[in-house]
Amino acid sequence: AQKVTQAQTEISVVEKEDVTLDCVYETRDTTYYLFWYKQPPSGELVFLIRRNSFDEQNEISGRYSWNFQKSTSSFNFTITASQVVDSAVYFCALSEAKTGNQFYFGTGTSLTVIP
Amino acid sequence: EADIYQTPRYLVIGTGKKITLECSQTMGHDKMYWYQQDPGMELHLIHYSYGVNSTEKGDLSSESTVSRIRTEHFPLTLESARPSHTSQYLCASSEYRSVNTEAFFGQGTRLTVV
Numbered sequence: 001a002q003k004v005t006q007a008q009t010e011i012s013v014v015e016k017e018d019v020t021l022d023c024v025y026e027t028r029d030t031t032y033y034l035f036w037y038k039q040p041p042s043g044e045l046v047f048l049i050r051r052n053s054f055d056e057q058n059e060i061s062g063r064y065s066w067n068f069q070k071s072t073s074s075f076n077f078t079i080t081a082s083q084v085v086d087s088a089v090y091f092c093a094l095s096e097a098k099t100g101n102q103f104y105f106g107t108g109t110s111l112t113v114i115p
Numbered sequence: 116e117a118d119i120y121q122t123p124r125y126l127v128i129g130t131g132k133k134i135t136l137e138c139s140q141t142m143g144h145d146k147m148y149w150y151q152q153d154p155g156m157e158l159h160l161i162h163y164s165y166g167v168n169s170t171e172k173g174d175l176s177s178e179s180t181v182s183r184i185r186t187e188h189f190p191l192t193l194e195s196a197r198p199s200h201t202s203q204y205l206c207a208s209s210e211y212r213s214v215n216t217e218a219f220f221g222q223g224t225r226l227t228v229v
Contacts, residue, residue, distance in 0.1 A: 045220040
C-alpha cells in the first residue's frame, strides 16, 4: 500500500496565485516524520521542511507554509503569491521510527507557474 | 548546502557495457541510499546501506549492485547495461543514529543506454 499519496500529478497556476499541494500519509507508527522536497529541472532534490508527529504546529517560511493535521493524516504545502522559480516537482515523504529512518516518497506533484 | 556528489551527471553508454555510478558524501553520514527515478517522476528505492560493509536491497528490484567499503563512498554498478536501465539515479545520505533527520540528495546521474 502506498504510504504517501500525492493525488495531484500536475498543477498549473498563473504567477502570483496561491497554490496548495496535497499530501496524505499512512502509518501505524506513533513516531514518524514528514518532509517536503523540491526538485527543480536541474534534477537534485532540495529539502524544504521536516515535521515530527508530535508537533502539529503549522509553519510559515516566507511564501511557504505547511499545514500538518494528524486527524486527517495530511501534510499540505501552500505557496503564496507563486513565482516562476517555484516551477518544479514537489515530493512529500514519510519516515517511520520503527523502520529505521526509511524514507517513503509520494509520486510527486509537478507545479508549473505561468508568467 | 548538502555535501553529496554524484558523477557523472550524464552518461550515454552502449548496451552490454559495465558502468559504475559514483556517490560520495562528506557529512559523515552512516546511511546512504540509491533511488531510481522514472521519467514519470516517482522515486524507487533500489539500494541502501546502514554503514560500512552493510548493503540492503530496496523496494524495487534492480540488476545493479552496490558496495560500501568506506563511509563516504557508495558506488552503484551495472555489470551489463541495457536500454531498460535508462533512468535517473539519485544518491542520498542521512544520519543513522537519529531518525529525526532529512535525507540529503546528490544532483543525480542521468543514464541513457543505447
